[in-house]
Amino acid sequence: MTQEEKPRLRTPALTIAVCIFIAAILISLFRWTLVQFLTPFIEPILEIAIGVLFLASLVWSAVYLARARKQSPRVALLPLVVNVITIVVVTFVPFSLLTTQLDFRVHYPPRMAVVSNVLDGRYEALVQNRGGRGDFIALPAQLSYLSSGGRYHPAAQTKRDFDFFRRLPGDSGQLFRLCVLH
Numbered sequence: 663m664t665q666e667e668k669p670r671l672r673t674p675a676l677t678i679a680v681c682i683f684i685a686a687i688l689i690s691l692f693r694w695t696l697v698q699f700l701t702p703f704i705e706p707i708l709e710i711a712i713g714v715l716f717l718a719s720l721v722w723s724a725v726y727l728a729r730a731r732k733q734s735p736r737v738a739l740l741p742l743v744v745n746v747i748t749i750v751v752v753t754f755v756p757f758s759l760l761t762t763q764l765d766f767r768v769h770y771p772p773r774m775a776v777v778s779n780v781l782d783g784r785y786e787a788l789v790q791n792r793g794g795r796g797d798f799i800a801l802p803a804q805l806s807y808l809s810s811g812g813r814y815h816p817a818a819q820t821k822r823d824f825d826f827f828r829r830l831p832g833d834s835g836q837l838f839r840l841c842v843l844h
Contacts, residue, residue: 675726679744
């Protein structure tokens, strides 16, 4: 085969499939950050848009495979393979769990420092009574990133449990409970 007869590996269908793969991975990784910045009403629209683009890419890949399979079956199959990999990765990789565990591990030492300061009584002046859910402590500005809203709830002080919240859409949230044994 001469240079002119070789099929191009870089096709528009493959380029679109790879771009959609990257976009889907990034949206899955940063879903909760996007929800915080775009609100729970706009972020799903972004996910739907990526889903529609993915379906268009899937159809385009199938059409490309049907048209170009005689010239070079391997090159014609690549965009479809990338789309199948996208489905498998987005469906079976637990991105929310991975990002939650990473958040917990990255912020564990400063959260334990807050717990230590609470046990030492350094935040007594920062206690806020929010009503039926108990007291909250407004964290200092430099520590507000540790919990949604910059507050944490010292639940059941007798058990030495301390709750840090990460707010999620739908009035739910991820709870990091640190138990201190003394």
